[in-house]
Structures are given as structure tokens and as C-alpha cells.
Amino acid sequence: MAGGKGDNNATASVVRSTKERKKVTALCLTNSKDSNFGEWYSEVVTVSEMIRCHDIKGCHILLPWSMGIWKRMQNFFETEMEEMKVELCYFPMLASKDALQKEKDHIKGFAPEVAWVTRSGDSDLEVPIAIRPTSETVMYPTYSDTIRGHRKLPLKLYQWANVVRWELTNPTPFIRSREFLWQEGHTAYATKAEADKEVLEILELYRRLYEEYLAIPVVKGKKSEMEKFAGALYTTSVEAFIPNTGRGIQGATAHCLGQNFANMFDINYEDDKGKKAMAWQNSWAYSTRTIGVMVMVHGDDKGLVLPPKVAKVQVIVVPVPYKDADVKDMLNACSATVKTLCDSGILAKSDLRDNYSPGWKYCHWEMKGVPLRIEIGPKDLANNQVRAVRRDNGAKVDIPMTKLVNKVKGMLDTIQQSMFDVAKQKRDACIQVTKTWDEFIEALGQKKLILAPWCDEEEVEKEVKTKTKGATGSAKTLCSPIDQPELPEGTLCFASGKPAKKWTYWGRSY
Known part of the structure; x- marks a missing residue:
């Protein structure tokens, strides 16, 4: 010394x-990361002065120590947004019931979590107002008004905002809160090729955020049809893994929305030949969940x-x-x-x-x-x-x-x-390649991150979830890595025995 x-x-x-x-010192943690992970995590984020509990369950006060981390991530991301010419904006947090009803298929996935404002003072509101669980319904009417001709494309906006999703069970600071902070981007293009290109560019930014800034290894991958964002054409994500719990965790997402929302909100334009065309859209986001993943991966019994x-x-x-x-x-x-x-x-x-x-x-x-x-x-x-x-x-x-x-x-x-x-x-020590159902079940019991050949059929995925359901949840697809390992001809799906189409990561998740 x-x-x-x-x-x-x-x-x-x-x-x-x-x-x-x-x-x-009176500063020793009372819980161990290895033996009591959940209590250890809650204690660390509190005693280290990252958060303070609020009197509404599932909501937390983010103190300067955690907001300083968030600001450092913001600085990185804002520089990259300027490079990509994505412009900063802000849209209201309140959404009308009519707007939500306009995208029933999308909001169906969020319906149980939508918080509604029903009163003002002593009076009931004539029509309830929703607090955004995400911002498509709030933003896209403006996109419809703005995009009239092809010269208005691409339209590329992002915002820093708060979101409310009324989690019904097990709210966890940063990881699953009823209110959280996030960055969300919403873009519109004339062609699918442009939209596809941007999805991969944003996904790479999210990889860099996790690996270069948070020092957390992630897998860039594509979600299954069952796990994709409601209303999206396809969803990509970066997936992290928590060795202590054997659970995957979705780190950030980039969605190609296709023309689904353009149809819902009439986001069309006149192309260079004077013909009407629909825009191709993307949305993408990362949230303060990043901070929780960082704590889980790197923290120890000192904090x-x-x-x-x-x-x-x-x-x-x-x-x-x-x-x-x-x-x-x-x-x-x-x-x-x-x-x-x-x-x-x-x-x-x-x-x-x-x-x-x-x-x-x-x-x-x-x-x-x-x-x-x-x-x-x-x-x-x-x-x-x-x-x-x-x-x-x-x-x-x-x-x-x-x-x-x-x-x-x-x-x-x-x-x-x-x-x-x-x-x-x-993380790599936890990855287990399995090719049969018995190997899969054994690896799942050992809390592994499982890479298995899959036939890419939704009914098979549902069956895996049903057959692995237990007190700690079901196994599910996490993502199919964009960088696919070689799949030898004749490889069979671990769960169905049908010809495999891809390698996919499976496991329990947060």
C-alpha cells in the first residue's frame, strides 16, 4: 500500500x-453474487447509489451515478447519429385511443402493459389517453403529413424519451421497470434495400455500444417470427448472456417494419415517375436496461x-x-x-x-x-x-x-x-452446441447458452417452450446469429428431427 x-x-x-x-467500513454487501444473485443485484444497484426506490412499485429514481453512465452512452450515440444524418426530435408521451386502435396488431403485444390516463382533477376524461409503451402511434401521423414526395425521403428521426410499460410481475431495476429511459429511432425510405442496410448499420452500433463501451460480448442476430416485434417484417437484436443465472437478455433491437405501418398510417409518397408508393420503415431502440446488464456481467461481491x-x-x-x-x-x-x-x-x-x-x-x-x-x-x-x-x-x-x-x-x-x-x-465457456433433444435438455439444466440446429418452424418453437416450462420459465429462441456457422448438409433439427435450416441460440431469458 x-x-x-x-x-x-x-x-x-x-x-x-x-x-x-x-x-x-459498514460497506460490505450482505448478499453474494454466486449464491444469491437476485438479492445481490438489488443490493448493489441501491448501495452503490445508482437508484433509489420510489413509492410506486416498479418505478425507480435514477441517481447521478447511473445517469452519468447513461450520459456517456448518449455522447457516443449522438456522435454516430450525426454521422448517419439522423436528426434529433421529441414527440409527446401521450397517445390517443384512436391512434392505438389504428394499429391493433402491433398494440396487441403491449395491451396488458399500456397505462391509461382516465381522469383530470375531479373529472373523468371523455376519452382515455395512453402513455406511450413505444412511439409508433405518436410519431407516424406526422410522417404521413411530412412525406408527400420522394424528395422528402429518407426521413430519419430519433429521440431520447421515457416509456411506460406497466409490468405486472417481477419488476427489476433497469432490467424490467414500469418506466424507463431509451433512445428510439424511426426512419422511412423509398426502398426495402435502403431499410435493410440501415438495420444492419444500427445493429452494428448497438454491438459497439455493448462491446466497446460496456465491455459486454453480444451476439448480433435475427429474432424468430414468434419473438419478433409485433407488426414488424423482421426483428434483429444484440443478445447478451448472464453466466451467473444462465439467462440470455435482449440488449437492443432494430426492426425492419416493412410497409405495415405505412399502410396503417397512410405514409405514402409520389415517386419520381409520379406514381403513388408506400414508404419502407425501420424502428430501433436501446434503453437503460443496458446499465442493468453491465451491473450483472461485471459486478462482484464488493459492488x-x-x-x-x-x-x-x-x-x-x-x-x-x-x-x-x-x-x-x-x-x-x-x-x-x-x-x-x-x-x-x-x-x-x-x-x-x-x-x-x-x-x-x-x-x-x-x-x-x-x-x-x-x-x-x-x-x-x-x-x-x-x-x-x-x-x-x-x-x-x-x-x-x-x-x-x-x-x-x-x-x-x-x-x-x-x-x-x-x-x-x-460467456464463451457457457456456450454449448447441442444436436439432439437429450443434449439440449442436459445443457439447459446446466444453465448453458445453447446453439442448436433448427428447422425454423413456429410450431416446433412453441413445442420446445411447452416441454421446457418450469418454475424458472421456458426455454425459447434468443436469436439466429447473423454470422451463421457452417451447417453441414443433412443436419437435423435438434427438436423435430426435420432438416435444419439454420443455427439458433436458445435458452431461458429475462
Whole structure:
């Protein structure tokens, strides 16, 4: 530990055992990720100050620590939207009953989750108003009014918004909330080829968001007909996996809507030959669920572990004094270190509170998942250095002040890549290729992410769901990977014995 022999004092000790951490810091989690995952997750997102509970079940207050992560993702995405010339807009959150009725097939999937406003003050509304579960019905009348000729295409809009889906069972912070934040894009093109191209471009952006920023490996794939977005021609997604629970989780989606909604909302235009034509549309979105997936994949029994690219604070600087130390010089060194790092673009701050011991501060910032801790003690001052400690693996290194910025940037890059590599290794260790029903059932019982040859028939998928139904839910298709492994001629579907048409990932999911 930085600071020399004085660091053995109780005020500067870092307690490692669970019992001692709890005694000295009162910051130890009471639940273990391996043995009590659900309770561990709820505890982590609360104690780390990401959320606070609201008095309406299923709704949560997002505190600055989580909103800082969301903002970092927004920054990445907004830059990409500018590159793709998708324009920012905002549409109201309220939808008329008539608009919802106009797309009965689509809203059927959301009907149980739609929240309705039925009163204003003491008066009943003549016609109930829906709070958007998604925005097609709110946005597409405007698309119909705007798109009259082919020169108005493509129309490419996106917004940051909140959505309400009245989840009836097991609301979980970030993962399945009654209100959540999301980005949603809605575009219209003259041709299907243009729409198809954009779907893959957006899907790649979502892959980058998960893998390059959240350090989470995902599979890019296409949903089955049974699992696609209601009203879509087809749905693509990025799928993550939680090894601790053996469950897949849909990370983000990009839908080709075809001309279904154009027909519903009369989104037609006059082409360059003066003939009437219908637009081809897409919609795509990711939400604050991304934050929950990040917590589940990377968190440990000390709390959060944040990838540097999305952390609100990338480096925390902590003084490590003892009774004979010159505290003033140490505090000045901490402040100077923070300034040097911030001037170079690193998100750094110091914890100079004098009513907490260094050991308490270490545990506090470990709980909050800050990627890198810098300690400055008397020995460090004398040697013109700092000690850096990684949150992801606890590795320590002494850094000369003359090399501070370059070394810290290098460490943050290494942490980011290492977190992805570790997560991918754990995910890949859970992938099980199965070719028969018995192998499938065995792998499902072992909480595996199952890759199996499938005949791509909806009745077979329904049968698999029925036959695997249990207390923890049914197995279902997660996605068919866009990058398909080779399917040897004569390969049979694991469930039906019919000729297989594709490889598909199966498993239980959130």
C-alpha cells in the first residue's frame, strides 16, 4: 500500500476479509453474487447509489451515478447519429385511443402493459389517453403529413424519451421497470434495400455500444417470427448472456417494419415517375436496461465494476495520511494530481473528506465501481510518485508523477479491454452446441447458452417452450446469429428431427 510503514495504522488499513470489511467500513454487501444473485443485484444497484426506490412499485429514481453512465452512452450515440444524418426530435408521451386502435396488431403485444390516463382533477376524461409503451402511434401521423414526395425521403428521426410499460410481475431495476429511459429511432425510405442496410448499420452500433463501451460480448442476430416485434417484417437484436443465472437478455433491437405501418398510417409518397408508393420503415431502440446488464456481467461481491469508457468517475484520488505526516502537502498533491488528469481529459476527482479513514474510502469507491484508485501517502510524496490500484483485479503499480497521464491512460485502456476479455471468456465457456433433444435438455439444466440446429418452424418453437416450462420459465429462441456457422448438409433439427435450416441460440431469458 502507498505511504510506507505508517499505513499499518487502523485509519489507513484496507480490510480484505468480509468480516473485517463489515466491521471497519459498514460497506460490505450482505448478499453474494454466486449464491444469491437476485438479492445481490438489488443490493448493489441501491448501495452503490445508482437508484433509489420510489413509492410506486416498479418505478425507480435514477441517481447521478447511473445517469452519468447513461450520459456517456448518449455522447457516443449522438456522435454516430450525426454521422448517419439522423436528426434529433421529441414527440409527446401521450397517445390517443384512436391512434392505438389504428394499429391493433402491433398494440396487441403491449395491451396488458399500456397505462391509461382516465381522469383530470375531479373529472373523468371523455376519452382515455395512453402513455406511450413505444412511439409508433405518436410519431407516424406526422410522417404521413411530412412525406408527400420522394424528395422528402429518407426521413430519419430519433429521440431520447421515457416509456411506460406497466409490468405486472417481477419488476427489476433497469432490467424490467414500469418506466424507463431509451433512445428510439424511426426512419422511412423509398426502398426495402435502403431499410435493410440501415438495420444492419444500427445493429452494428448497438454491438459497439455493448462491446466497446460496456465491455459486454453480444451476439448480433435475427429474432424468430414468434419473438419478433409485433407488426414488424423482421426483428434483429444484440443478445447478451448472464453466466451467473444462465439467462440470455435482449440488449437492443432494430426492426425492419416493412410497409405495415405505412399502410396503417397512410405514409405514402409520389415517386419520381409520379406514381403513388408506400414508404419502407425501420424502428430501433436501446434503453437503460443496458446499465442493468453491465451491473450483472461485471459486478462482484464488493459492488459495481465499471468499464472506464462509461464511468462517471474514472479515477478517484485518495490521500493516505498518518499521525506524523504533513497533511497539507498531501492534500495539495491530491488536488494537483486531479487537475493534471482532468486537464488531459480523464474523469478524475479526489476524496479529501477528513471524517472517513482511507480504508473506508477505498471500500466506498470500490462499491461504486470506479475503475482506478490513486493513493498518495508520505512515501509517495517523498518519491514523487503515486500508487494506482485497479478495481477489476486489484493489481497495484507505482507511477512516477512525470509519467502520470500516459500511464493512467494506458491503465484505463487495459482495464477496458481486460473487462471485455474476461466477460467474453466467461460467456464463451457457457456456450454449448447441442444436436439432439437429450443434449439440449442436459445443457439447459446446466444453465448453458445453447446453439442448436433448427428447422425454423413456429410450431416446433412453441413445442420446445411447452416441454421446457418450469418454475424458472421456458426455454425459447434468443436469436439466429447473423454470422451463421457452417451447417453441414443433412443436419437435423435438434427438436423435430426435420432438416435444419439454420443455427439458433436458445435458452431461458429475462
